[in-house]
């Protein structure tokens with residue numbers, strides 16, 4: 001179909017990609033073990049999630065791996081009605097930003113109904129297996 005000069009195809013495209021993760025492998029291993037890992041700069045104490053291997057403040061800084069508790073508070077959220085191409089099969093979903101108790105913010109999908117969400121509610125960032133990979137999501141803590 002052509003509409004307004006744009007060709008629309010109905011074929012489903014499978015997206016496959018490779019991403020080098022050697023430097024942050026402990027992060028992915030942690031998810032497999034049910035842990036949420038971040039990096040912390042031993043020089044200035046800054047915590048990075050997702051983890052970074054260098055501290056932009058100290059450049060490069062001396063980094064160490066830490067386990068985050070996962071406990072935090074909901075700062076904001078947005079319901080995604082029109083998903084990007086790579087998430088077309090997901091249906092409607094909600095992304096949230098939470099301030100974790102370690103003082104670092106995390107962006108993740110939240111597994112909750114929109115009507116149950118309120119800014120400031122307790123949430124918990126947890127590891128989860130999705131399809132054949134591990135990822136992380138927020139759960140609402142009642």
Ligand SMILES: [Zn+2]
Pocket residue numbers: 041042043044045046055056057058059061
């Ligand atoms: Zn630093």
